[in-house]
Amino acid sequence: MKTYHIAVIPGDGIGKEVVPAALNVLHTVAEVHGGINFETKEFPWSCEYYLEHGKMMDDDGLEILKNFDAIFLGAVGNPAIVPDHVSLWGLLIKIRREFEQSINIRPAKLFKGLTSPLANPRDFDLLVVRENSEGEYSESGGRIHKGEDEIAIQNAIFTKKGTERAMRYAFEVAKTRKGHVTSATKSNGIVHSMPFWDEVFNEVKQEYPEIETSVNHIDALAAFFVSKPQTFDVIVASNLFGDILTDIGGAIMGSIGIAPAGNINTNGKYPSMFEPVHGSAPDIYGKGIANPIGQIWTAKMMLDHLGEVEMGEKLLAVVEEVTASGIKTPDIGGNSTTNEVAEEICNRLKQ
Amino acid sequence: MKTYHIAVIPGDGIGKEVVPAALNVLHTVAEVHGGINFETKEFPWSCEYYLEHGKMMDDDGLEILKNFDAIFLGAVGNPAIVPDHVSLWGLLIKIRREFEQSINIRPAKLFKGLTSPLANPRDFDLLVVRENSEGEYSESGGRIHKGEDEIAIQNAIFTKKGTERAMRYAFEVAKTRKGHVTSATKSNGIVHSMPFWDEVFNEVKQEYPEIETSVNHIDALAAFFVSKPQTFDVIVASNLFGDILTDIGGAIMGSIGIAPAGNINTNGKYPSMFEPVHGSAPDIYGKGIANPIGQIWTAKMMLDHLGEVEMGEKLLAVVEEVTASGIKTPDIGGNSTTNEVAEEICNRLKQ
Ligand SMILES: CC(C)[C@H](C(=O)O)[C@@H](O)C(=O)O
Ligand SMILES: CC(C)[C@H](C(=O)O)[C@@H](O)C(=O)O
Numbered sequence: 001m002k003t004y005h006i007a008v009i010p011g012d013g014i015g016k017e018v019v020p021a022a023l024n025v026l027h028t029v030a031e032v033h034g035g036i037n038f039e040t041k042e043f044p045w046s047c048e049y050y051l052e053h054g055k056m057m058d059d060d061g062l063e064i065l066k067n068f069d070a071i072f073l074g075a076v077g078n079p080a081i082v083p084d085h086v087s088l089w090g091l092l093i094k095i096r097r098e099f100e101q102s103i104n105i106r107p108a109k110l111f112k113g114l115t116s117p118l119a120n121p122r123d124f125d126l127l128v129v130r131e132n133s134e135g136e137y138s139e140s141g142g143r144i145h146k147g148e149d150e151i152a153i154q155n156a157i158f159t160k161k162g163t164e165r166a167m168r169y170a171f172e173v174a175k176t177r178k179g180h181v182t183s184a185t186k187s188n189g190i191v192h193s194m195p196f197w198d199e200v201f202n203e204v205k206q207e208y209p210e211i212e213t214s215v216n217h218i219d220a221l222a223a224f225f226v227s228k229p230q231t232f233d234v235i236v237a238s239n240l241f242g243d244i245l246t247d248i249g250g251a252i253m254g255s256i257g258i259a260p261a262g263n264i265n266t267n268g269k270y271p272s273m274f275e276p277v278h279g280s281a282p283d284i285y286g287k288g289i290a291n292p293i294g295q296i297w298t299a300k301m302m303l304d305h306l307g308e309v310e311m312g313e314k315l316l317a318v319v320e321e322v323t324a325s326g327i328k329t330p331d332i333g334g335n336s337t338t339n340e341v342a343e344e345i346c347n348r349l350k351q
Numbered sequence: 352m353k354t355y356h357i358a359v360i361p362g363d364g365i366g367k368e369v370v371p372a373a374l375n376v377l378h379t380v381a382e383v384h385g386g387i388n389f390e391t392k393e394f395p396w397s398c399e400y401y402l403e404h405g406k407m408m409d410d411d412g413l414e415i416l417k418n419f420d421a422i423f424l425g426a427v428g429n430p431a432i433v434p435d436h437v438s439l440w441g442l443l444i445k446i447r448r449e450f451e452q453s454i455n456i457r458p459a460k461l462f463k464g465l466t467s468p469l470a471n472p473r474d475f476d477l478l479v480v481r482e483n484s485e486g487e488y489s490e491s492g493g494r495i496h497k498g499e500d501e502i503a504i505q506n507a508i509f510t511k512k513g514t515e516r517a518m519r520y521a522f523e524v525a526k527t528r529k530g531h532v533t534s535a536t537k538s539n540g541i542v543h544s545m546p547f548w549d550e551v552f553n554e555v556k557q558e559y560p561e562i563e564t565s566v567n568h569i570d571a572l573a574a575f576f577v578s579k580p581q582t583f584d585v586i587v588a589s590n591l592f593g594d595i596l597t598d599i600g601g602a603i604m605g606s607i608g609i610a611p612a613g614n615i616n617t618n619g620k621y622p623s624m625f626e627p628v629h630g631s632a633p634d635i636y637g638k639g640i641a642n643p644i645g646q647i648w649t650a651k652m653m654l655d656h657l658g659e660v661e662m663g664e665k666l667l668a669v670v671e672e673v674t675a676s677g678i679k680t681p682d683i684g685g686n687s688t689t690n691e692v693a694e695e696i697c698n699r700l701k702q
Contacts, residue, residue, distance in 0.1 A: 077539065084538060084539035085538065085539060085542045085546065088539050088540070089542065093540075115470070116470070117469055117470055117471070117577055117578055118468055118469065118470060119466070119467070119468055119469060119470040120468070136540070136541055137540045137541060137542075138542075139542060140543075141506075141542075141543030141544065142543060143543070143547065147511070148511055148512065149511065149512075150510070150511040150547070151508060151509065151510050151511070152508075152509045152543050152544045152546075152547035152548075153506055153507070153508055153509075153543065153544070154506070154507040154508075154509070154541060154542075154543040154544035154545075155492075155504055155505070155506055155507075155543075156504070156505040156506075156507065157502060157503075157504055157505075158502065158503045158504075158505070159501070159502050160498070160499055160500065160501040160502070161499065161500075186591070186594075187435060187436065188428065188435035188436060188439050189439070189444075189487070189488045189590070189591070189594065190487055190488060190505060190591070191436045191440065191488075191489075191490060191492075191505075192491075192492030192493060192494070192503050192504065192505040192506075193492065193503045193504070193505035194505075195436065195503075196494065196501070196503035197503075218594075218595055219594045219595050219597070219598035220598055220607075220630075222573060222595050222598055222599050222602075223598040223599055223601055223602035223607055224602075226468055226577055226599060226602040226603060227468055227602045239540070240537070240540070240541070243537075243540065243569075243570045244569055244570050244573050244595060246570070247570035247571055247573055247574040248573050248574055248577060248599070250574055251573075251574035251575075251577040251578045252577060256571070256574055279571075
């Protein structure tokens with residue numbers, strides 16, 4: 001029996017609904033497999049935790065998390081009670097950075113049983129490889145002057161190392177897919193960081209002569225995600241551009257509620273973290289109608305990462321089957337609850 | 352007879368095809384009106400001009416342009432012969448900045464006769480007000496170190512004045528529309544400039560108690576442009592975010608080839624400039640199949656700006672009529688040429 005130690009952080013809002021539902025599914029996967037087992041430990045770190053303790057996580061939180069095989073996170077943020085930059089930078093982005101989860105991978109594909117908002121959605125199946133540690137999300141910057149003269153300066157910082165790492169990851173993963181990498185740039189408007197990004201892309205692509213490449217400005221690329229998503233395979237993007245593209249990816253699949261993500265540590269020093277693309281959605285929290293598929297597909301990515309690829313494939317197939325059968329939450333046109341969807345997935349897994 | 356003096360810059364690629372077509376239409380508008388007249392002067396500034404003269408425009412180019420009532424521009428850029436940042440910052444962005452065209456307005460609406468890629472496109476009609484003079488498009492920044500240690504730093508600079516100006520413009524225009532302004536932010540990830548943006552938005556909205564407001568992060572907003580564009584009225588966005596959103600706006604209308612834009616000088620010191628959202632599309636240049644609607648709708652925006660609102664409305668109605676009649680270019684499913692579309696618009700205007 002192989003045991004995986006998983007740190008579970010439900011976080012805020014619907015995270016507290018979809019994480020238990022997805023864990024239910026994960027334990028069923030283990031049961032069906034027979035030879036694996038998930039030992040989970042839950043941490044209450046969240047905005048509510050912040051209100052009580054004045055911090056988003058325990059002081060030794062990172063020390064504790066370090067020993068797990070993976071982190072399974074729901075959603076962080078509840079701006080009504082804690083400012084986003086406090087909650088997110090104190091937990092989500094903190095873990096991404098401290099654990100050198102420098103790559104964020106986010107797939108989008110035509111999902112069986114889901115109605116894409118696209119009229120004629122051809123069979124798209126793409127993967128965004130997002131730089132996850134630097135770029136536009138930077139604590140460097142500040143303000144000068146007051147009142148009418150106030151100026152805010154934000155520094156975006158792109159290192160050769162970080163940029164290369166994201167690009168090499170994209171090229172490596174493209175080898176296992178359709179063999180095409182698209183670079184998301186904006187060097188015509190953003191004249192320091194993005195020409196640098198282009199240069200590094202031109203260098204890295206020489207290392208992979210077997211991989212085809214293309215380059216698009218982010219504005220055009222965002223439009224192409226709508227007009228011809230089926231033409232893409234792997235897209236490598238900066239922190240901000242990857243963030244934007246993957247929400248569009250969720251939209252064209254039919255709901256941001258199903259999009260999964262993995263924050264990947266590439267140097268083997270720390271655990272990776274798996275969290276869906278969607279947020280904590282305080283507006284629907286408590287109704288039991290949050291779509292658990294994003295969290296469950298995220299569990300599938302965690303299974304892949306742990307080496308349980310076959311169980312991952314099986315799980316995703318069952319999720320699509322259940323969706324196609326009409327058992328789905330209201331956001332994608334059904335009238336089932338979070339738990340009903342998860343239960344049905346468990347039942348079909350066991351068949 | 353009222354005469355408008357228009358500076359015409361066809362620029363590169365399909366700019367050289369769609370601008371003459373649109374001018375043809377513009378002169379027909381004048382003819383039909385009877386009391387107005389366009390005196391146009393063409394300037395050959397472009398990448399080809401750069402190859403010959405080592406600069407994108409004449410040294411006294413700005414001096415000359417200053418005296419016109421408006422500038423009508425096609426598209427700039429041909430990266431095969433001149434790097435984008437040279438061509439764009441030497442002509443397009445140079446005029447935007449030197450002429451203090453600090454607002455870029457870009458509408459998107461469900462266009463009659465066009466097939467939106469959205470399955471169920473409800474009647475959206477939105478306007479993006481894009482900050483056009485600062486923000487992420489900044490020449491401030493640079494590099495340090497070489498080789499594996501190289502770092503590129505890009506400064507995004509947001510001034511109170513520039514941010515306020517864009518927001519006030521958005522609120523003012525919302526008064527003449529559905530009375531709602533959405534702010535595009537990303538203050539959860541971009542922690543200096545975007546919280547500043549949010550603060551200014553909160554201040555400015557106090558000046559307009561009659562206008563409803565909402566705030567979305569750019570990732571979610573990009574997804575909403577796909578999943579529920581009909582819920583938006585006016586969106587105010589930074590330079591980069593406005594750029595991205597308006598290409599998505601083009602995509603959901605059915606083609607980026609129809610999206611128009613106006614670069615508006617708000618202090619009355621310099622002319623405004625009208626240019627479509629699309630680029631120079633070197634790949635289709637020379638075939639006579641470029642969609643002229645973006646440029647013609649842009650002419651409509653110029654008419655509005657000059658005060659010829661009624662003729663502008665009439666023109667847009669005819670453009671929709673012609674599109675609906677099936678006379679359209681291949682990018683939107685027809686088989687007409689650039690000139691055939693423009694000719695048909697002229698014919699129907701005269702009826
Ligand atoms: C060509 C480029 C610099 C420009 C921009 O990003 O402003 C274009 O995309 C636009 O939207 O007008
Ligand atoms: C919450 C926010 C900081 C975060 C991000 O932009 O990284 C989220 O949008 C995501 O995509 O994981």
